[in-house]
Amino acid sequence: MSLMDASLWEVIRASFNPDIWKELLVPIGETIYMTLISSVIVLVFGVLLGICLTLTSPDGLLPLRISYTTVGWLINVLRSLPQMVMIILMIPVARLFFGKSYGTNACIIAIAASCIPMYARIVESALLEIEKGKIEAAKSIGSTNRQILFKVVIPETLPSLIRGFTVAVIAIISMTALAGMFGAGGIGDIAVRFGYQRFQHDRLFACVYILIILVQITQGVGNVISNRILKTRNLI
Secondary structure, rough: OOOOOOOHHHHHOOOHHHHHHOOOOHHHHHHHHHHHHHHHHHHHHHHHHHHHHHOOOOOOOOOOHHHHHHHHHHHHHHOOOHHHHHHHOOOOHHHHHOOOOOOOHHHHHHHHHHHHHHHHHHHHHHHHHOHHHHHHHHHHHHOOOOHHHHHHHHHHHHHHHHHHHHHHHHHHHHHHHHHHHHHHOEEEEEEHHHOOOOHHHHHHHHHHHHHHHHHHHHHHHHHHHHHHHHHHHOOO
16 A cells, blocks of 8 residues: 555554565564574674774783784774675675575675674774773783683673674664665565555555564663673672
8 A cells, every 4th residue: 555545544554454464474584584693693703803803902901003903994994885885795795605696695794794893893892891900900810811801801891792782783684674675585675675666655664663673672682681781790
């Protein structure tokens, strides 16, 4: 149903049609699949790059100017690229890995490549929040750099890391919708093909509801986990 053929209220009511939501079950599954796989990739590589930046920074535990400058420059270059441009640039890479440049798996590469640099910077900022006095205290009792990282720095900044990861996952959800324009499937594909190109705004509104629900669930879960960790730490 189009806004050109009916009032806004009629389109909103039509968007709750059970038949429309049945049609969206597969796209919802594709969106969740892309989000989960991309989130795992972003978490792993984002944490590794963030730790690398923190350790090799001028004030880090292992200051290495060349490494810090190189990794930081690469991250800044990737962060400067808009998401749509990143998807286009990753088409050859996706074709190399999967033999095609479209589909959910192919677009996961572009989604991860776009969001990893963002989360790496979030991890770096979170790890730098820790008080220098705690690191100095750990050094004074003979703790190694590895022990300081995994027993002091990361545990102390874990709530911030989780909140940052929540932001990254929400960005991934947003990018899965954009990737629908490039044959990724999912909610974005339905919103573009039916909601925009065919003026079926009832389906467009249903896609909007789903994206809002996914974001709210993600934010809620992230808040609950980070708050629980903070409460547990305060009790200790």
